[in-house]
Amino acid sequence: xxxxxxxxxxxxxxxxxxxxxxxxxxxxxxxxxxxxxxxxxxxxxxxxxxxxxxxxxxxxxxxxxxxxxxxxxxxxxxxxxxxxxxxxxxxxxxxxxxxxxxxxxxxxxxxxxxxxxxxxxxxxxxxxxxxxxxxxxxxxxxxxxxxxxxxxxxxxxxxxxxxxxxxxxxxxxxxxxxxxxxxxxxxxxxxxxxxxxxxxxxxxxxxxxxxxxxxxxxxxxxxxxxxxxxxxxxxxxxxxxxxxxxxxxxxxxxxxxxxxxxxxxxxxxxxxxxxxxxxxxxxxxxxxxxxxxxxxxxxxxxxxxxxxxxxxxxxxxxxxxxxxxxxxx
Numbered sequence: 001x002x003x004x005x006x007x008x009x010x011x012x013x014x015x016x017x018x019x020x021x022x023x024x025x026x027x028x029x030x031x032x033x034x035x036x037x038x039x040x041x042x043x044x045x046x047x048x049x050x051x052x053x054x055x056x057x058x059x060x061x062x063x064x065x066x067x068x069x070x071x072x073x074x075x076x077x078x079x080x081x082x083x084x085x086x087x088x089x090x091x092x093x094x095x096x097x098x099x100x101x102x103x104x105x106x107x108x109x110x111x112x113x114x115x116x117x118x119x120x121x122x123x124x125x126x127x128x129x130x131x132x133x134x135x136x137x138x139x140x141x142x143x144x145x146x147x148x149x150x151x152x153x154x155x156x157x158x159x160x161x162x163x164x165x166x167x168x169x170x171x172x173x174x175x176x177x178x179x180x181x182x183x184x185x186x187x188x189x190x191x192x193x194x195x196x197x198x199x200x201x202x203x204x205x206x207x208x209x210x211x212x213x214x215x216x217x218x219x220x221x222x223x224x225x226x227x228x229x230x231x232x233x234x235x236x237x238x239x240x241x242x243x244x245x246x247x248x249x250x251x252x253x254x255x256x257x258x259x260x261x262x263x264x265x266x267x268x269x270x271x272x273x274x275x276x277x278x279x280x281x282x283x284x285x286x287x288x289x290x291x292x293x294x295x296x297x298x299x300x301x302x303x304x305x306x307x308x309x310x311x312x313x314x315x316x317x318x319x320x321x322x323x324x325x326x327x328x329x
Contacts, residue, residue, distance in 0.1 A: 017280045018291040024298070025310045033308045038299065041065075042226040049110075050232030055143065055239065059113040066118035070307035074128035077120065082137065082160045085153050088116035090127040090134035101132040101327055102166045104158050104198075106186065108177030108301060110207070110236045111142045111150055119176070121304050122316070126174070129320045135161060139182070143239035148248060150178075154186040159195065168196035169328035174319065176301045177272070180206025181251055184262075184279070188254050200261045200326040202319050205272050205300050206279060208251040210237045213274045224269040227300045252278065256286035263291050263322040265315055267298035293318060 024030055048061040078089045091099060103126055107119040116123065116136035127134045139153035161171055175183035180203035191197045210233040212218040222230055242249040262283055266276035276292055283290035295302065298311060303319075306312040 017277075017284045019280065019294065020291070021294045021296060022311075022314070023296050025314065027310065030310050033305070034297070034311070037302075037305055037308065038226045041299070046225075046227050046229060049113075049227070050229045051235050055112045059109075062109060062113045062118055063115075066121070066304070069121040069304055071120045072124040072128045072307070075124040075134075077124065082135075082157050085140075085156060086116075086138040087157065088120070088123065088134070088136040088138075090120075090123045090136065092127055092131055095131070099131055099133040101130065101170045101172075101323075102161050102164075103127075103130065103132050103134045103323065104154070104161060104171065104173045104186070105134050105136040106139070106154055106173070106175030106179035106182040107136060108175065108179040108205075108207075109141075110232060111147075111178045111240050112236055113141065114178075119179075119304065121306060122176070125306050125316055126320065129317065130323060132172075132323075133166075142236070142241070147240050147242035148246065150182060151185055151189055151248060154182050155189050155193065158186055158190050158198070162195065167328065169199045171198045172200045172202060172323040172327070173198050174202035174204075174323075175206075176204035176303070177207050180204055180264075181208055184208070184251055184259075185248060185254075187260055188251075189248055191258055192248075197258060197260050199328065200263070200323055201259075202263045202265075202322060203276075203279070204265050204303055204315075205267065205270060206264065206275055207272055208275045208278065210234075210240075212271075213278060216274055218271040218274060221269060221273055222271050225271050225299060226269070228271050230271055252282075256283055256288060259283055259286065259288045259290075261289040261322075261326050263293070263319060265293045265295065265303070265319070267300060267302055268294055268296045269298065270300040272300065291322070 107114045123134045137157045140149040173183045264276045280290045280292035303312050303315045
């Protein structure tokens with residue numbers, strides 16, 4: 001996979017966002033699997049994510065679709081509880097001792113669907129390639145549990161990692177879509193609560209705004225996006241029922257002066273593209289280290305297809321490299 005455009009330089013990052021654009025890898029496997037996955041998502045998932053379908057249908061659609069994704073056999077999953085929250089504890093197979101590093105992984109699903117089980121194609125691979133414990137909470141979902149229940153659960157799980165003896169410089173937080181939002185906000189909320197921040201955060205296709213941003217490209221990308229419809233946003237907004245006056249309700253109104261180093265990955269063909277460019281620009285303007293990777297001709301959270309597509313493998317490998325770069329010894 002080659003980078004078509006790169007803006008680099010640690011000093012330049014303070015003035016100009018670091019943005020890398022990657023072409024898909026050459027080869028028959030990548031092109032064939034990408035075509036198959038794009039069609040499968042467009043036919044079997046996109047129509048069901050959003051109105052007129054109720055959330056129970058959306059949850060089933062996501063569960064069924066994710067069950068077809070092969071998982072990395074080099075990592076194992078153990079069910080556990082953190083307070084009232086069911087969690088996956090994912091660790092490398094054959095590890096003789098407790099991992100020295102941890103990843104808090106926050107799944108996507110628009111705050112209304114998804115679970116640690118739906119994202120094991122990502123979490124098991126991240127554990128295998130980093131050697132870290134991956135703690136993935138089944139945080140409470142809307143509409144049964146309105147905001148800030150989701151964020152509260154994620155902060156509780158971050159606090160749990162600290163209680164277990166993981167130093168903050170050995171913890172990363174990662175997540176996709178709504179989980180990308182929660183990744184960003186968990187780091188901010190934890191620090192506001194007096195906890196030390198994580199060493200880094202990694203966000204895949206983060207969803208910061210449920211509505212198109214100013215000068216949006218969402219409408220032109222919607223037809224190319226094989227997974228997400230803009231109509232889903234209003235349905236999700238009603239379910240989440242976040243009070244506008246809540247200090248943590250709006251990610252785009254936060255003080256980013258202490259934001260940990262961040263890596264954002266986004267597909268070129270997705271309606272949430274503008275959210276990723278916003279965060280890298282906002283973090284950079286705040287003087288923080290932030291990098292954006294744009295994967296050309298790819299879609300929302302394509303990393304979930306890592307067992308099938310080399311481009312997905314490469315993206316997760318880049319995440320592991322970023323975390324390791326910022327982890328303490």
